[in-house]
Amino acid sequence: MKGGRPRVGVITFPGSLDDRDAIRAVNLMGGEAVPLWHGHRDLAGVNAVILPGGFSYGDYLRTGAIARFAPVMNEVRAFGEAGAPVVGICNGFQILCEAGLLPGALIRNRQLRFVCRFVDVRVETSLSPLTEGLVPGETLQVPVKHGEGQFVASREDVARIEGEGLVAFRYCGPDGSVDDEHNVNGSTGSIAGVRNREGNVVGLMPHPEHAVDPDVGPTGGQPMFASLLSFALARV
């Protein structure tokens, strides 16, 4: 079905908030969004999967800790292991880390405050479903809205993540400079998003789905969704 509309599943967990915006963004960018339910053991034959933002299971215990055991997650794991594109946004990123599909973990922001504003992120790799076709060094303006977005990992894991080029995005200034001032939550290495080694699973704290419509603000999410749709099509 090359040239067609890729079908992108968006999973709703109890407490998901941004599933509707993700669905809207997929459709706006020319894909066909397919709502999926956390309790189902079936991905309805989609070409890509998005785990959206929100507060699944109230963020009880740890963010994403309960959602990772949802019935649909077995399917997501198998889907990802087969090389299909899986994207986690905010709470979805936290779920993918808890599930071990992505390295590292997200803890309380360094400043202990919820942060809600537009940030710039720098693309660090072209090898991910959200950055295929983008050039490393390019910056995109997208919003963040989270209380627990500080990316951390053990010293060895950070070395591996950096060494293998698994960083997908870093928080940066408008000119692409990465420094402490622009690190909105104190993340290790200003890491805003990471990918897996195979390059088909990616997660990020910022929200590209809130930045696709020029009528309501910056459109830094458009290139990410365009990338996701072409990534999904190329692998059908």
Place this chain on the structure above:
Amino acid sequence: MRHRFEVLVQLKPGLLDPQGKAVEGSLPAMGWTNVANVRVGKYIELTVDAVSEGDARAQVEEMARRLLSNPVIEDFHILNAEQVGR
């Protein structure tokens, strides 16, 4: 037999603990200028039905590894175990 356990979950020693830092930062204003190394963790109580204490403890350890803690960032300790009934 029912066995009661207490599980402590804490961030690994190498990781910065933002909550601990905030608590530590507010103590001097209250007069305690002599406090350092505040770490905030989680305390979880649970009662387990199992054939023996050893079996119950093994199950609690697995729960702690798979759900109660995230081994990427946290360590856990099983603090206490007592038989609470038959």
